[in-house]
Amino acid sequence: MSNVEYDTQELAEKYDQISDSQYENGLILIDRLGLNEGSAVLDIGCGTGRLALHTAKIVGAEGKVAGIDPSPLRIEVAGKKVRKKSSGNISFKVGRAENLSGFTDSSFDAIYLCAVFHWIADKKTALKEIHRVLKPGGRVGLTTGDKGNPFTVRQITDELFLHSPYAGHVDIEDDTSKPVTKKELQALFKAAGYENINISTRINKRYYSTPQEVIEFVEASSFGTFLMHVPEFLRTAARHDIEKEVEKKRTPNGIEIVSNTLVAMAQKI
Numbered sequence: 001m002s003n004v005e006y007d008t009q010e011l012a013e014k015y016d017q018i019s020d021s022q023y024e025n026g027l028i029l030i031d032r033l034g035l036n037e038g039s040a041v042l043d044i045g046c047g048t049g050r051l052a053l054h055t056a057k058i059v060g061a062e063g064k065v066a067g068i069d070p071s072p073l074r075i076e077v078a079g080k081k082v083r084k085k086s087s088g089n090i091s092f093k094v095g096r097a098e099n100l101s102g103f104t105d106s107s108f109d110a111i112y113l114c115a116v117f118h119w120i121a122d123k124k125t126a127l128k129e130i131h132r133v134l135k136p137g138g139r140v141g142l143t144t145g146d147k148g149n150p151f152t153v154r155q156i157t158d159e160l161f162l163h164s165p166y167a168g169h170v171d172i173e174d175d176t177s178k179p180v181t182k183k184e185l186q187a188l189f190k191a192a193g194y195e196n197i198n199i200s201t202r203i204n205k206r207y208y209s210t211p212q213e214v215i216e217f218v219e220a221s222s223f224g225t226f227l228m229h230v231p232e233f234l235r236t237a238a239r240h241d242i243e244k245e246v247e248k249k250r251t252p253n254g255i256e257i258v259s260n261t262l263v264a265m266a267q268k269i
Contacts, residue, residue, distance in 0.1 A: 003070070003119050003176040003177075003222070003223055003225055004070045004071040004073075004223045005223075005225075006223060006224035006225050006228060007071045007073050007074070007223040007224055008073065008224060009073055009076075011073075011219065011220050011223065011224050012048060012071065012073040012074045012076070012077050013048075013077060014216065014220040015047065015048060015074070015220040015221060016047075016048035016050065016077055018216070018217055018220060019047070019048070019050065019220075019221065021204055021206055021259070022047075022114060022115040022143075022221070023050050023051060023114075024204075025114060025115065025143045025202065025204070025261055025263070026050075026051040026054075026112075026114035026115070026143065027051075027054070028143075028202070028263060029112050029114055029141045029142070029143055029263065030051070030054065030055055030058065030112065030141075032141060032263070032265055033110045033112060033139055033141045033265070034139075035055065035058045035059055035063075035109075035110055036058075036059070036063075036109075037058070037059060037060040037062060037063060038059060038060065038062040038063045039058075039059045039063045039109040039110060040059075040063060040064050040066075040107065040108045040109050040110075040135075041055055041059060041063070041064070041065045041066070041108060041109065041110050041111070041112070042065075042066050042067075042068070042100075042103070042108045042110075042111040042112075042130075042133065043055065043065060043066070043067040043068070043111075043112060043114075044068055044095075044097045044111060044112070044113045044116060044126075044130070045068075045069055045070075045097070045113050045114065045115070045116030045119070046067030046068060046069045046074075046075075046078060046092060047069055047071075047074045047078070048074050048077040048078050048081075049067055049077070049078030049079075049081050049082070049090075049092060051112075051114055052065050052067040052078070052090060052092070053081060053090065056089050056090040059089065060089070061088070061089055062089075063089055064089050064090070064091075065089060065090045065091075066090075066091055066092075066093075066103070066108075067090070067091070067092040067093075068092070068093055068094065068095030068096070068097075069092070069094065069095070070094065070095070070096050071094075071223060072094050075092050075093065075094050078092040079092050096120075097113065097116070097120050097126035097129065097130065098120065098121070098122045098125045098126045098129065099129065100129040100130070100132070100133050103133045104133070105132055105133060106132075106133070106134065106135045106136065106138075107133050107135070108133055108134055108135060108138060109134075109135055109138050109139075110134075110138060110139050110140070110141070111130050111133070111134060111138070111139075111140045111141075112140065112141045112142060113140075113141075113142040113143075113144075114142070114143050115143055115144070115221070116142070116144070117142050117143075117144035117180070117185075118144045118145050118177050118178055118179040118180070119176065119177060119178075120178075121178065123178075123180070123188055124188065124191065124192065127140075127188055127189065127191075127192035127194070128192050128193075130192075131192050131193050131194065131268055134268040135268070136268060136269065137267065137268065137269070138267070138268050139265060139266065139267050139268075140194070140265070140266050140267075140268075141263075141264065141265050141266075142262075142263075142264050143202075143261050143262065143263050143264075144179060144180070144185070144261070144262050144264075145177070145179040145259065145260070145261065145262070146179060146181065146182065146201060146260040146261065146262050147179040147180050147181045147184070148181040148182065148260075149201075149260035150179065150260075151257065151258060151259035151260065152246075152249060152256070152257045152258050152259070153214065153218055153242070153246065153257065154177075156242055156245045156246065157172070157238075157242060158172050160238070160241055160242065160245065161230075161238075165234060165237065166230070166234060166238065169230075169231050169234060170229060170230050170231070170234070170238075171229065172229075174229035175229050176222070176225045176228070176229070177222065177225075180262075182199050182201070182262055185199055185262060185264055186199060189264070189266045193268070194266035194267060194268060195266070195267055195268075195269045196265070196266065196267040196269075197264070197265070197266045197267075198264070198265045198266075199262055199263070199264040199265075200262075200263050200264075201260055201261065201262060201263070202260075202261045202263050203258065203259075203260055203261075204258065204259045204260075204261060205256055205257070205258050206256075206257050206259075207251070207253045207254030207255060207256055207257075208254055208255045208257060209254055209255070210255070211242075211243035211244075211246040211247050211255065212243065213255075214243075214246050214255060214257060215239065215242065215243065215246070227239065
């Protein structure tokens with residue numbers, strides 16, 4: 001199943017409005033990449049283009065930013081922004097990390113994947129393709145969920161689905177999101193030929209008013225695939241049970257949702 005198969009125009013536009021946590025992590029990623037004016041940059045999994053537009057301002061008119069995403073609907077939202085605001089140094093098109101055949105060898109100074117890597121099924125191929133299109137000395141940066149310390153909602157669902165009525169009907173490994181541990185990510189980079197690998201962890205806490213807002217964020221962030229690995233006859237009950245567990249995370253500041261984000265940098269020598 002493609003992880004964008006269930007995407008909708010409403011979800012794409014909603015994500016554009018509520019993806020602040022991903023965007024904030026992306027700003028840290030861009031800062032660590034140390035981009036310069038004139039740099040050629042590839043944004044893999046650009047979504048609705050928020051971070052790519054920020055990057056385009058950094059590289060300036062002499063630079064270029066290419067954004068790709070597997071969701072045509074999110075590329076459509078990004079494209080509208082280009083037509084309104086772009087200085088001509090940015091482009092968007094449908095594409096996937098596993099197949100960068102539309103780009104020539106050694107064509108980018110930097111490549112980044114913000115909140116994307118856990119959605120990529122063939123991570124080995126993706127990192128090899130990225131290595132191919134990076135210039136020697138070029139750097140790749142990514143942010144992704146930490147499998148060893150899953151975010152709050154993933155913790156809730158993994159535990160919930162071990163029990164009745166879900167046990168035996170739901171396989172948590174069928175979730176389209178496939179995060180990795182810090183150790184696994186290090187090994188993947190090394191196997192693909194990267195050097196100067198640095199991986200750190202960033203803990204994010206966000207607060208929501210209602211469980212429904214939490215689920216809305218997760219659904220928009222997951223292209224509508226949230227709970228698609230749950231049999232249809234159990235989805236309504238699962239959503240209700242998840243909302244109950246999410247409510248238990250309420251603090252004086254609101255419902256606290258914690259995510260542990262891996263922030264990784266590596267270089268092609």
